Amino acid sequence: MYNFDYVKASSVADATAALGGDAQAISGGQTLIPTLKARLGQPSSLVDLSGVAEMSGITAGDGSVTIGGAVTHHAVSESGDVPASVAALAAGIGDPAVRHRGTIGGSVANNDPSACYPSACLGLGATIHTSGGDVAADDYFQGMFDTALGEGQIVTGVTFPTPAKANYQKFVQPASRFALVGVFVSQMADGYVRVAVTGASESGVFRWSDAETALAGNFSADVVPAAPSADGMIADLHGSAAYRAHLISVMTKRAVAAC
Amino acid sequence: MPKDSGIGAPSKRREDVRFLTGAGNYTDDINVAGQKYVVFLRSSVAHGNLNKVDTAAAAAMPGVVHIFTGDDFAEIGGLPCGWQIHSRDGEPMAEPPHPVLARGKVRHVGDPIAAVVADSVEQARDAAEAIELDIEELPAVVDMTDAISGNAAQVHEEAPNNLCYDWGFVEENRDATMEAFEGAHHVTTLELINNRLVANPMEPRVCIGDFNAPSGESTLYTTSQNPHVIRLLMGAFVLGIPEHKLRVIAPDVGGGFGAKIYHYAEEALCTFAAKTLKMPVKWTCDRSEAFISDAQGRDHKTKIELALDADGKFLAIRTETLANMGAYLSTFAPAVPTWLHGTLMAGTYTTPLIYCNVKAVFTNTLPVDAYRGAGRPEATYQLERVIDVAAREMGIDPVEIRRRNFIPADAYPYQTPVAVAYDTGDYHGTMDKLVEVADFAGFSARREASKAKGKLRGLGICSYIEACGIAPSALVGQLGARAGLFESCTVRVNAAGGVVVMTGSHSHGQGHETTFPQVVSEMLGMPEEMIEIVHGDTGRGPMGMGTYGSRSIAVGGAAMVRATEKIIAKATRIAAHLMEASHEDVEFKDGMFSVAGTDKQVDFGSVALSAYVPHNYPLETLEPGLEETAFYDPSNFTYPAGAYACEVEVDEDTGVVEIASFAAADDFGNIINPMIVDGQVHGGIGQGIGQALLENCVYDESGQLASGSFMDYAMPRADDLPMYTVDHSSITPCTHNPLGVKGCGEAGAIGSPPAVINAVVDALQSGGHNVTHLDMPASPDRVWAAIQAAK
Structure with a gap:
């Protein structure tokens, strides 16, 4: 270097x-x-940023939990305060060495199109706390490696609302074990459904609205639509665009079934 | 009860204490006082005219000692190729030069262009980036079929149409083989790819060149499987340094798998630089650089046809193979698709007529050479795949069709139609054992259980054979080898205790430091811990050929036995003198010499001391000292064989293949250490499963390595692999080496890929998916795509 x-x-x-x-x-x-x-x-x-006091620790709120930006994946995976779906997601990132160093703030700031955390943020409707203010997850992720962060801004933490049901299903890319396709599904107490997909799209993490609509009426794996269009899906050594599109449907069904 | 020491004992690996506690002495752990650091500037394009390499600005940068370019090697030999193949027309293969540093042209991504020597690695990197290159990029040729199409870019002027050789084997059988196909009841044809692999030993390559000006001796420390071979090749053919002025040391080496057999440019450069600059220099490869500088493995495209009669008896086999050589001929590359491949096409079967045609092809990719199994996995894969397809087409059980064609146990020695003669074997025996240990009887119940979970279960088998114990020198000499393939050993019995065994074999994970003493311990009746193995240093042992081709115990072990027998013979004479008896009357057992029918005895230690303090010694007939050397040249290859079974579960929704179980029934002849044999088989199967399901080295059309890191090149991890069932109780001892051993290092990697793919196809077929074949790796996307295509 x-x-x-x-x-x-x-x-x-x-x-x-x-x-x-x-x-x-x-x-x-x-x-x-x-x-x-x-x-x-x-x-x-x-x-x-590892020594920034405001970015450390996990704080349980009323109907939500806030994770400091410098909190490691390992700490999240061990926490009883975060939704079980988020803890399980964190437990599946990389390997133990990665999980003891890597942080939620770093992952969300980087917005790798195959990272796991962006799907949890979008799939739970999280609030991303940045040094420039709070941003709704729906507005924060703006494409592959692209976010609402301005020049010199950092992610200081993430607040996740507590879902009634949620589950993350990750289909791993065999070499990197990043998400070839990862789907985070949630349903809030008011019935609102989110389906967020990572790994698949050339535009980064996105919400699969057709599935959300279908599930809003009947939260059941049976109603999950068949594969979305393969247009705009990533194609690489590990899977064609059509394969990724297919996996979105399969992983969504599995996530709903596991909720 | 297993023995607790000696031959057959599961002795714990003594070397693991230092390996597991971080106390190993690997090449990168060695630092020579005053050493400088080497960084290579490598080509970032696959093919181009190298018009200019301007080092002026870079040479002036801080810390830079010197920069070498191809011009420095203009008068020096390139890297030699150790094997010459002749084409069908009798012409020798195209053998274009392989420069140490590129000159005039670059031919693959990673082709070394310049070497910067500096005070620190970072300074050398800074300077390498400052070298001005003018490379006029040329179209690259990557695909082998394209390469020989007549329309592709030329990798070398010396190899028209990118053809290295066009080899036919057995040429005399060609017409008869073609005729056999004409009248056959059934012909099964299969086209398949044996995927290119990156060896990825845990320890990347490292070289340190050192030069002692007063003595004029050069020393190379290197991560090699065969330091004597490197000394010979580099000294005699590249740098012109006589062997008495060149020492090559390969200390602890963290895995080789073939990739550390070859003589590499970096070794020559570091030795040359140290001598030229009169200072030690060190190069340490990192993982990224290993991907673009280590020789890669496999990469064959094959069409195989099998002719059968109405009973499923094999009548003839013919194959057409394209074998990728990459951009240059690596040390043993030409031998892999030919003599290590064609000679194995009989497998464990009585097929009377076999004809293989192999075209070796140059492309703008990394050189390809032997990788664990080398040619034999490629032969076994195509044979065991086409047999499975034929069995399915003819409605014969896969076990049954193999049994109908096995060479019978009473047919040995068995002369195959592909040159080699098997000395011993029992393929029904290993298949019987497999049926038992893999519980074939319970398969249908397991299939039902998988179905209940929503998974398709498949069972795949394979019957493999390999030619190991490489190799009879006279024979390989006729086949084009430019080296002998004997092995050597010196056994030194010390005056006051302990034995040092200097072997030409090299241990880089195989456990020789444990197994070799077991043999000597058994022979001399002395505790294993009194015996030390020395290897990996041309300055400390006799000329040896190193470790590859499952040859160490079969050839190196045989040399060790011969040398130890000489020790016993001499010690017997000394003992006879001490006991005032005739040596014919002296017996040696459990470390004690005695005279038959008397109570006279003397122990081995007293005899050893007497050899070095020869006060009461037959000096008129016997030299003092107790040290013997033997060179052993095998009279034949050894032929380990066995039967493997793999069960997989396939998820139709995602294409994911999981290995549900894997069983191996091997015949390795006699076993020195069953625990180490288990470990060798486990590792081999792990690599075979890696090839079958995960690993794939891919270049894009421009010759860029698309799978150039572990982010895209899928190495098998522990959780990708099952618990193995390994059995090696079927033993037909090798008839021509003193230990009756066959070797076990490559078996797992040879027998497992076809078993896995046969299982995947079986699983898909069981689910009603008409998939005949699937190329490796059977990754989820490919399996899913195959299911879609079969709809």
């Missing part, structure tokens, strides 16, 4: 002050460090 300066931030204000220009925030570093080792990035400084 190329040389860079290292800044250890102790507060969000510290961190944002140090960001801007070619500075780069680092949380768990599970995407960033391999990128730097391959000399594919050359930040002037790394601003370490």
Whole structure:
């Protein structure tokens, strides 16, 4: 990797002050460090968020839970305060080493099209807390690696509402074990249904509205539509666009059945 | 009760103590005082004219000691190829030069262009990035069929139409084979691909070049399976350093699987740089660089046809294979699709007529060479697949069709129509054992249980054979090998205790440090811990050929037995002198010499001491000392064989294949350490399942490696693999080596891929999906697509 300066931030204000220009925030570093080792990035400084007090810890609220941006996947997976569906999702990310370093804030900020967390955020209608203010998940994810974060802004935490039912089904890409297709399904106490899909689309995580409509009337695996159009789906070594589209339907059914 | 030491005992692997506690001494753990660091600048394009390599700016950067380019090697030999194949027309293969650093042209992504030597790795990387290149990109040729179509880019001027050779075997049987097809009751035809693999040993390659100016001796530390071979090839054919001035050390090596057999450019460069600059230099490959610099494996496209009579007896086999050589000929590449492949096409069967045609093809991809099994997995896969398809077409049970064609147990030695003669075997025996240990009788109940879970269960079998114990030198010499394939051993009995065994075999995971002492312990009647193995250093042992082709115990072990027999013979004479008896009357048992019919005895330790303190010693007839060397050249290959069964569960909705169970019934001849044999088979099957379900090395049309990291190249993980049932109680000892051993290192990787694919096809067929064949890897998307296509 190329040389860079290292800044250890102790507060969000510290961190944002140090960001801007070619500075780069680092949380768990599970995407960033391999990128730097391959000399594919050359930040002037790394601003370490792991010591930011406001971004640590999991806080149970009334009908919701807030996870600090610097909380690791492992901590989420072990928490009794987060919805079981989110804990299970966190437990399925990467391997133990990744889960002990990687953070929810880093994942949501990076918005990898095959990452798991964006589907939970979108699938539960979470609120993304950023250093520039709160953003609804529906407005936050704006395409592959693209988010509502402005220049120099960071994700400080995520608040998930407590669902009546929710489940995440991940079909792993055999090599990376990222989601080839991951589907997060939820139903709120008022009956509102969300179906969020990661891994499949060239536009990143998205809500499958046809399935949501069908399930809103009858929350049953039987009503999940057949595969959506393969247009715009990712095609690569591990699966064609048609295969991914097919898996969306299969994984949605399984998620509903598991709720 | 198993023995607790010696031959047949499950002795614990003594080397694991240091490996598991982080105390191994791998090449990267070695640092030579004052060493500099080497970074290679490699081609980012698959094919191009290398018009300019301007190092001026880079050479002036901080910490840079020197930059080498192809021009530095203009007067020096390129990397040699160790095997020459002749085409059907009698012409020798096309053998284009393989430069240490590219000159004039680059021919694959990763082709080394320049080597920067600097004070630190980072400085060397900075400078490598600053080298100015002018590469005029040319169209790349990746697909083998395209490569020989006449319309493709030329990888080498010396190889028109990208053809390395066009080999026919057995050429004399060609007409008779074709005729047999004319009159056959049934012909099954199958086209298949043996997918390209990346070996990915856990330890990437590392080299350290060192040069001692006062003595003029060069030393290369390298991650090699065969340091003597590297010394010979590099010293004699590349750098012109005589062997007494060149020492090659391969210390602990973290896995090889074939990829660490070959002589690589980085070894020559580091040795050359150290001598030129008179300072030690070190290169450490990382995983990303390994993907574009290690020789890769497999990559065959084959059409196989099997002719049968009405009873399912095999009448003839003919094959047409395209074998990818990549951009350059790696050390043993030409032998893999020919003599390691065609000679195995009889399998365990009595097929009387066999003809194989193999065209080896150059492409703009990494060089391809032997990978665990090397040619034999390719032969076994096509044979065992086409037999399964034929059985299905003719309505014969897959076990039954194999049994009808097995070479009978009383037919040995058995001369196959493909040159090799099997010394011993019992294929009904291993199949009987498999039927038992894999519980074929319970399969239909298990299939029903899977169905109740919504899964399709399939059972696939395979009967494999391999030619190991490589190899009789005179024979391979006739077949084009440019090396002998004997093995060597020196046994040194110390004056006051302990034995050092210097073997030409090299252990990089096989456990030689445990198994070899078991043999000597048994022979000398001394505890295993009194015996130490030395290997991997040309300065410390006799010339040896290294470890690959499941040859270590069959050839290296045989040399060790011969050397130990010499020790016993000499010690017997010394003991006879000490006991004032005739050596013919002296018996040696359990470490004690005695004179038959008397109470005279002397122990081995006293004899050893006497050999080095020869006060009372027959100096007039016997030299002092107790150290013997033997070289062993096998009279035949060994032929491990066995039968494997795989059960899979297929999820029709997603195409996911899960291995439900895997059973192996092997005949490895005599077994030295059953626990280590289990481990070798487990690892081999793991790699075979990896090939069958997960691993695939893919280049895009421009020659870029699309599966260039573990993000896209799927290595098998522990949870991809089942618990194995491994049985090696079927034993027909090898008849021509002193231990009666056959070797076990590659079997698992040879026998498992066809068993897995046969099981997947069986599962799909059981669900009413008319899928005849599926290319490896049977990944979820491919299985799902095959189901859709069969609708």
